[in-house]
Amino acid sequence: MTELEKSMESMIVVFHRYAKEGGNKTTLSKKELKKLIENELPSFLKSQKSSDTVERIIKDLDENKDDELDFEEFLPFVAxxxxxxEKHFDLCQEQKGKK
Ligand SMILES: [Ca+2]
Ligand SMILES: [Ca+2]
Known part of the structure; x- marks a missing residue:
């Protein structure tokens, strides 16, 4: 697999790892999204000052208003x-250092 294909696969795998934990197995609840962000995007969370970040994200992305994020709704968030x-290179510097 190419590097980009691997990245795409990772996004799908990570999404489903958290989505399948409870409730609807193909969508992320608020709780599942919070866990995903805490575990997989710690530097993003650090850059956010307000405590209602996760709630705000769901509100912004939840197109069909079911309070859950399916993969299609989740993808714009990752993008x-x-x-x-990419714009603020420092933000991902930390993660790059780990590899
Ligand atoms: Ca779920
Ligand atoms: Ca939704």
Whole structure:
């Protein structure tokens, strides 16, 4: 697999790892999204000052208003962070150092 294909697979695998934990197995609840962000995007969370970050994210992304995020709704969130990460290089510096 190419590097980009691996990245795409990782996004899918990570999404489903958290989505399947409870309730609807194919969507992320608020609790599951919070856990995903805490475990997989710690530097993003650090960059957010307000405590209602997760709630705000769900509100912004939840197109069909079921209070859960399916993969299609989740993807723009990852894309948004990726763009921010590319613009503010320091934000992902930490993660790059780990590899
Ligand atoms: Ca779920
Ligand atoms: Ca939804």
């Amino acid at each position: 948004g962070i990726t763009i921010a990460c």
